[in-house]
Amino acid sequence: MKGRAARYAAVAGAGLLVLAAPFLAPAFVTQFTFLWLMIVFALTWDLMGGQLGYNSFGNILFFGIGAYACAVFQRDSGLGYYEALAIGAALGGVLAAAAAAFLGLGILGLRGHYFAIGTLGLGIAAGEIAGGWDYVGAGSGMTVPLFPGALAARSLFFYFTLAALALATFLTLRWLYGTRFGLALNAVRDDEDKAEAMGLYTARLKTAAWSLSAFFLGISGALAGNLIGFIDPRDVAFAGATYGVWMVLMAILGGKGTLWGPVIGAAVFHITQEIFWTYLLGWQRVALGLLIVAIVVFFPQGILGTLREKFPGRFGSKAEVQ
Amino acid sequence: MIDNFLLLFDYPVLSADLALNGLLIGAVFVLAAFGMALVWGVLNIINIVQGEFVMLGGFVALMAAEAGLPVLLGIPIAALALFILGWGLYRLVIFRVIDRDLFVSVLATFGLSIVLQQLSNELFGADVRTLEAGLGTLLLFDGAVALAQIKVLAFFLALGLGLLLWLFLKYSRLGQAIRATAQNPRAASILGIDTDRVYAATYALNAALCGAAGALVVMAWAIHPYIGLPYTVRSFLIVIVAGIGNIGAVVAAGLGLGAFENVAGFIFGTEYQIALVFLLMVLVLVWRNLRLQRKRMYLK
Amino acid sequence: ESIRLGSAISLTGKYSTNGDFTQKGYDLAAKAINERGGVEVAGKKYTLEIVYYDDESTPARGAQLAERLIAQDGVQYILGPYSSGLTKAMAPVTEKYGVPMVEANGASVSLFTEGYRYLFAVLSTTEQYLQPVVDLAAKVADDPSRVRVAGAFENDPFSQDVQNGVLADIKRHSMKMVIEDKLPPELNDMSATLAKVRALRPDVLLVSGHARGAALAVRQLSDMRIELPMVGLTHCDSAQIIEKFGEKAEGFLCAAQWAPALKYSDPLFGSAADFARLYEETYGAPPPYQAAESAAAVMVFADAFERAGTLDPKAVRDALAETDMMTFYGPIRFDESGKNVAKPMVLYQVQDGEYKVVYPPEPAEAELRYPMHAR
Amino acid sequence: MSLLLDVKGVTKRFGGVVANDAVSLSVREGEIAGLIGPNGSGKTTLFSSIVGAHPIDAGAVLYEGRDISALRIAEIARRGLTRTYQQTRIYGQMPVIDNMRISAPDVKEGILPLFRRAGRASEARARDLLSFVGLYEKRDLLAGSLSFGQQKLLEFAMALMSEPKLLLLDEPTAGINPTLINGLIDRLKRANKELGVTLFVIEHNMRVIMNLADRITCLAHGQVLASGTPDEVREDPRVLDAYLGAQ
Amino acid sequence: MSADIISGYGEGGTETVLSVDAVAREAEALGSGITSEEALSLCAGEPLLELKGLKAGYGKMEILHGLDLAVGKGQSLCLVGPNGAGKSTVLHSIFGFTRIMGGSIHMAGRDVTALSPAEKLAKAGIAYILQDNSVFPDMSVEENLLMGGYLKSRPAEARAAAEEIFGKYERLAKRRRERAGVLSGGERRLLEISRALVMDPQVLLVDEPSIGLEPRFIDMVFEILEDLQKNEGKTIIMVEQNAKKGLGFADLGYVLVSGRAALAGKGGELLENPEVGRLFLGG
Numbered sequence A: 001m002k003g004r005a006a007r008y009a010a011v012a013g014a015g016l017l018v019l020a021a022p023f024l025a026p027a028f029v030t031q032f033t034f035l036w037l038m039i040v041f042a043l044t045w046d047l048m049g050g051q052l053g054y055n056s057f058g059n060i061l062f063f064g065i066g067a068y069a070c071a072v073f074q075r076d077s078g079l080g081y082y083e084a085l086a087i088g089a090a091l092g093g094v095l096a097a098a099a100a101a102f103l104g105l106g107i108l109g110l111r112g113h114y115f116a117i118g119t120l121g122l123g124i125a126a127g128e129i130a131g132g133w134d135y136v137g138a139g140s141g142m143t144v145p146l147f148p149g150a151l152a153a154r155s156l157f158f159y160f161t162l163a164a165l166a167l168a169t170f171l172t173l174r175w176l177y178g179t180r181f182g183l184a185l186n187a188v189r190d191d192e193d194k195a196e197a198m199g200l201y202t203a204r205l206k207t208a209a210w211s212l213s214a215f216f217l218g219i220s221g222a223l224a225g226n227l228i229g230f231i232d233p234r235d236v237a238f239a240g241a242t243y244g245v246w247m248v249l250m251a252i253l254g255g256k257g258t259l260w261g262p263v264i265g266a267a268v269f270h271i272t273q274e275i276f277w278t279y280l281l282g283w284q285r286v287a288l289g290l291l292i293v294a295i296v297v298f299f300p301q302g303i304l305g306t307l308r309e310k311f312p313g314r315f316g317s318k319a320e321v322q
Numbered sequence B: 001m002i003d004n005f006l007l008l009f010d011y012p013v014l015s016a017d018l019a020l021n022g023l024l025i026g027a028v029f030v031l032a033a034f035g036m037a038l039v040w041g042v043l044n045i046i047n048i049v050q051g052e053f054v055m056l057g058g059f060v061a062l063m064a065a066e067a068g069l070p071v072l073l074g075i076p077i078a079a080l081a082l083f084i085l086g087w088g089l090y091r092l093v094i095f096r097v098i099d100r101d102l103f104v105s106v107l108a109t110f111g112l113s114i115v116l117q118q119l120s121n122e123l124f125g126a127d128v129r130t131l132e133a134g135l136g137t138l139l140l141f142d143g144a145v146a147l148a149q150i151k152v153l154a155f156f157l158a159l160g161l162g163l164l165l166w167l168f169l170k171y172s173r174l175g176q177a178i179r180a181t182a183q184n185p186r187a188a189s190i191l192g193i194d195t196d197r198v199y200a201a202t203y204a205l206n207a208a209l210c211g212a213a214g215a216l217v218v219m220a221w222a223i224h225p226y227i228g229l230p231y232t233v234r235s236f237l238i239v240i241v242a243g244i245g246n247i248g249a250v251v252a253a254g255l256g257l258g259a260f261e262n263v264a265g266f267i268f269g270t271e272y273q274i275a276l277v278f279l280l281m282v283l284v285l286v287w288r289n290l291r292l293q294r295k296r297m298y299l300k
Numbered sequence C: 001e002s003i004r005l006g007s008a009i010s011l012t013g014k015y016s017t018n019g020d021f022t023q024k025g026y027d028l029a030a031k032a033i034n035e036r037g038g039v040e041v042a043g044k045k046y047t048l049e050i051v052y053y054d055d056e057s058t059p060a061r062g063a064q065l066a067e068r069l070i071a072q073d074g075v076q077y078i079l080g081p082y083s084s085g086l087t088k089a090m091a092p093v094t095e096k097y098g099v100p101m102v103e104a105n106g107a108s109v110s111l112f113t114e115g116y117r118y119l120f121a122v123l124s125t126t127e128q129y130l131q132p133v134v135d136l137a138a139k140v141a142d143d144p145s146r147v148r149v150a151g152a153f154e155n156d157p158f159s160q161d162v163q164n165g166v167l168a169d170i171k172r173h174s175m176k177m178v179i180e181d182k183l184p185p186e187l188n189d190m191s192a193t194l195a196k197v198r199a200l201r202p203d204v205l206l207v208s209g210h211a212r213g214a215a216l217a218v219r220q221l222s223d224m225r226i227e228l229p230m231v232g233l234t235h236c237d238s239a240q241i242i243e244k245f246g247e248k249a250e251g252f253l254c255a256a257q258w259a260p261a262l263k264y265s266d267p268l269f270g271s272a273a274d275f276a277r278l279y280e281e282t283y284g285a286p287p288p289y290q291a292a293e294s295a296a297a298v299m300v301f302a303d304a305f306e307r308a309g310t311l312d313p314k315a316v317r318d319a320l321a322e323t324d325m326m327t328f329y330g331p332i333r334f335d336e337s338g339k340n341v342a343k344p345m346v347l348y349q350v351q352d353g354e355y356k357v358v359y360p361p362e363p364a365e366a367e368l369r370y371p372m373h374a375r
Numbered sequence D: 001m002s003l004l005l006d007v008k009g010v011t012k013r014f015g016g017v018v019a020n021d022a023v024s025l026s027v028r029e030g031e032i033a034g035l036i037g038p039n040g041s042g043k044t045t046l047f048s049s050i051v052g053a054h055p056i057d058a059g060a061v062l063y064e065g066r067d068i069s070a071l072r073i074a075e076i077a078r079r080g081l082t083r084t085y086q087q088t089r090i091y092g093q094m095p096v097i098d099n100m101r102i103s104a105p106d107v108k109e110g111i112l113p114l115f116r117r118a119g120r121a122s123e124a125r126a127r128d129l130l131s132f133v134g135l136y137e138k139r140d141l142l143a144g145s146l147s148f149g150q151q152k153l154l155e156f157a158m159a160l161m162s163e164p165k166l167l168l169l170d171e172p173t174a175g176i177n178p179t180l181i182n183g184l185i186d187r188l189k190r191a192n193k194e195l196g197v198t199l200f201v202i203e204h205n206m207r208v209i210m211n212l213a214d215r216i217t218c219l220a221h222g223q224v225l226a227s228g229t230p231d232e233v234r235e236d237p238r239v240l241d242a243y244l245g246a247q
Numbered sequence E: 001m002s003a004d005i006i007s008g009y010g011e012g013g014t015e016t017v018l019s020v021d022a023v024a025r026e027a028e029a030l031g032s033g034i035t036s037e038e039a040l041s042l043c044a045g046e047p048l049l050e051l052k053g054l055k056a057g058y059g060k061m062e063i064l065h066g067l068d069l070a071v072g073k074g075q076s077l078c079l080v081g082p083n084g085a086g087k088s089t090v091l092h093s094i095f096g097f098t099r100i101m102g103g104s105i106h107m108a109g110r111d112v113t114a115l116s117p118a119e120k121l122a123k124a125g126i127a128y129i130l131q132d133n134s135v136f137p138d139m140s141v142e143e144n145l146l147m148g149g150y151l152k153s154r155p156a157e158a159r160a161a162a163e164e165i166f167g168k169y170e171r172l173a174k175r176r177r178e179r180a181g182v183l184s185g186g187e188r189r190l191l192e193i194s195r196a197l198v199m200d201p202q203v204l205l206v207d208e209p210s211i212g213l214e215p216r217f218i219d220m221v222f223e224i225l226e227d228l229q230k231n232e233g234k235t236i237i238m239v240e241q242n243a244k245k246g247l248g249f250a251d252l253g254y255v256l257v258s259g260r261a262a263l264a265g266k267g268g269e270l271l272e273n274p275e276v277g278r279l280f281l282g283g
Ligand SMILES: Nc1ncnc2c1ncn2[C@@H]1O[C@H](COP(=O)(O)OP(=O)(O)OP(=O)(O)O)[C@@H](O)[C@H]1O
Pocket: D014, D015, D017, D018, D019, D037, D038, D039, D040, D041, D042, D043, D044, D045, D046, D086, E182, E185, E212
């Protein structure tokens, strides 16, 4: 009982911190907002890569679809800012999920290297197509409507909407991993043929997982498009070389296949990266590259995985190694 | 798009020109793809730095020429320099990611590619650079088709190196060790083959092939520090189409890809060229997989 | 005491060459001003200090960095980034915070139709880049309506605007556009477009694709043995086509914001030629116009600080709007939308291994060679 | 006893190799049937053909009187026909107990049941089955860290968990310590008797198959060589000649 | 080979039912472990290969906890024991695939503990035949054999050795041009064994020669091994789950439980020991 009370206290404390953060450190609100975005990235990637074992290099596709769908809706609907954004974000999520379901028909049949590279191909192709398509501004990109309220209100607005999205994603996944659906995902990861031979509907399972991942990413794309204010086809919406890779890195850094790993990974990565940008002018990408190499070479299990190996009792791995 | 298509009918020579130039571009892809296939087959690694090796090969050739050496000598020099670099990278990083999960190697080499890009940016600047090999241009069909001779050289060099590689793998001692390691590394090691050295040599050989390709790229086209990714992706595409064990198929797929790109880019517009290449790749993958799935198998 | 200006520029990534020129221009001007004792605001002398971040040539980063400069580092004046795309990403941020941005490298027209009040550009807008070429073509042709124009424009905000300008001009002269290609940003090969050019033999070829597009066009036109009467490019000097291609660069027309041969001058740097000399002494290479316009941007800020007589951003903004000055780079006066309407574009032609201004007639140093390969 | 499985003239080729050549055999409800034959005689291939791991070139597989030869592997599994593998296959990165949970029969109903909590009965059954194969103590270990023999037992328990009507076992005792083999045989017999699972077992180990099976079929070169009771088969001169070797 | 060895896997009852833990417990009780003196006294004359207090494992995990073992020239030794006892690990350690954490390995009096696998083969004359598939599937049978002589300085020597082997095993000679991937299980095993002979090693490490083989092939493999030991004087260390067959064949038997040698003795004696029979041979 005491443990439970402590837990509630911790949750309440964390909640308060989230609420108070933008007021405690107003200069960093945008940074925090991006952190929420990174957490959504890492969580949704891990649903596929860590839990289902389908390492997608193209999840950025859904982010881009969300960003464009929302921006187009905002441009053409004639609704007020908030209405258009709300409906546009929902639309972005739904379209992204639908795209995942459709593409999944072909792509989710691929495995291992082939799935990874197939999705990479989709992500890059999407960027190039958006860059050539005049309806969405082609190479010139799209500018979203200006936020109607005051400046400070805008920062807070995006901080809280993205925080809410990250929280919703986290809670959804937490619930999901507690059901047998989560076990089924793991089963596919460990041995898909076996899972199929045991009677699991693997195709539907994979599609459901990918669509869910895409749904949250789509919404995050819609919000991020508005947060950034300018949607460039290759460098914002379908930014495979940055966001697309960071998703993977953050999940791996934190520990893939765990619930908290991606969250921890996102936080550590985001902060490290911001520090690099501030102090290593012009060399930050070299540092980032070296960091990536170091992470995957020395911490392939990620932070949580390494902790679990070292202190199996503490970090919630039920399976002790003999 | 339609106009472009019709243009091909109005000027039939144009299609020859496009296809031939495409084939010549493909030759460079083929060189990089040889290496990709080797590294994939033997080390079981997808090497994302492939394109950066090409880029660095180009800069080495450029530096050699600036140092006053004959331009064409840049090709072997680039190959040699990259061989050394490849060996070094293997000893530093790659050997740690062999036998690990796919993602470890992909991300590690991706990290390396960022580092190499940025270092080249610092060292050589982001400018577009080219090198004049002084070979002139081959004019066909009354000058309606022009082929730079350096590209023709690249073409034959790619074919020649392919043949050499085949002979090397089949008959040389190291080549045999490479093949054995590729097929069954544990068995190779119980026969006394030092698999670690085989891996290092394979990786370095791959870098050397890419280096030669890069030297040709700077002479026939242009290079800059961020040119790598398209070469990585294309060599990957070629290898998945051709399979990792078949040098002849790599040549065919590479040349075919070059021609496809050039013609498709012409018809649909250059802005869609990259999208088309990637969509083609996805389609090939899915199509091959669906065919296998009818046999209830998967691409492995 | 010092006034801090902030800038996010491309030190890495695809724009890093030009990002570098931009930085050099800013630094040179700041240094020159500081050596003169700095800026005097309400009787007090301030030196100029510039805070840089690297935006990696990506808009998302640029927007974030602008925000960081303002919100975290407390910078109240922004010097623009390189390229229209990045300026486009940063303008909403500076606008939001009410921080004035003077920029020298974002020329896209679309920047000036958004109603931004805090954005000022010292350079001529994009649509004017290749218009002079079209005008020249019309001038040399017997019948302008029979001139056939081919264009290849990179698929980014800058070049797409260049294209729009050209299209408007072509319409005005009732010429015919026979090729209208978009070049991908990862451009490494133009042979598909050039094959079409070879087949259709247009009278004028226009290429806009930053430095890379210029270099590839020169190189591949020569490789493919295509000779046309007139070829217009952007970014030839930052692509260093003369240094790199020598003979092969002969005759190409190059759009430029500025040239050392121009007759403008100011008290800080002296004449355009003086600026060029100082730049070359400092950095060991002649200045491309990107450096010159960037230096001018700093001068505009300095001028505005002095006239405003306060460091309040709002007041500085209003002073900026009133700018009317002459610099080595040319006259600078902003219209309602913030673009410089006082300075014309110039057109060089590569003649005997040198850039010669051939248009407009006023500062022209040499006659146009037409067709381009004529001697 | 009625026929549960009826294989009629099944042929399967791999390129030029004819792995199964018009194989016909049957398994009756409630029995333990055995399958023996030299290396490469097509035993594993026949199992794969039955459960739908690959398409067959000719013939038909009847299960509970219905032709299942066109169904996909998962469909067949959902009808209660399950196999184990020659190379053990379990979910290595999941705890043993989760391996059991995800093998419960109701996961075969689709996605939705996965969101419901597992029934209490199902949890209890998972525990019982683990005790049954002697792995209850290890329930929280990662399945991949079990030893080879324990993994075989786990795979067997998972198969039972999914409540199959007919279970195909591919060399369940290969590589297992002889003493442990005895335990396995004991459990196979109990599963057959107490849980009513029909078994069809491939084995090279004569000690196992002779003590286990009610009827045995012997394959050679992809064809049925002989079938009958264990004693009949072991005395059959063709089997002795092609498989067992002169004693 | 004694006449009462039963073909293939053998036959018998299946009454003894013991759990793994029970086996381990009872095995502990059975013997107090083997000391190095006992190990030495078992082997005839000077030991050719000797393990002294060997501790080895993978990564941080220690699997073998101080193992003593000795085998003389021309002798054969069989390791039996429950799954996961560390039998394969013993062979791995001898060849140099594990992390040695303590103790030493001596070959003909020389300390070879630190040699790499390649050196073990070239310098110490130890060859290894793996538990699972180890042919090169896309090479021909002949190329596979030639790869066996990879360490020879001149290719001609390897060729000569290969010819000699083809002369001996006509079954292989018939298929020398075929891809090794199409061989049947038994032929592969034959190829793997003969490939290990090209370098003419003194010691052969064989892991589960009979796994997955049909009864007749098992007999064939053991005949080959017997021929090698009796006629060519090779020393053989093998691991075998088919313990009756293995112990019947070998001169020495070691029973391994949880990384320790619980019992050791002459192969025939162990076979007769009723406790060993009950615990390890399935009654
Ligand atoms: N996927 C495949 N591709 C090609 N040939 C195959 C394939 N699978 C099996 N074969 C061939 O089919 C034949 C039968 O193989 P199968 O695995 O069914 O034998 P088995 O009776 O199970 O043998 P074992 O007792 O050794 O397990 C063999 O000759 C084998 O080489």
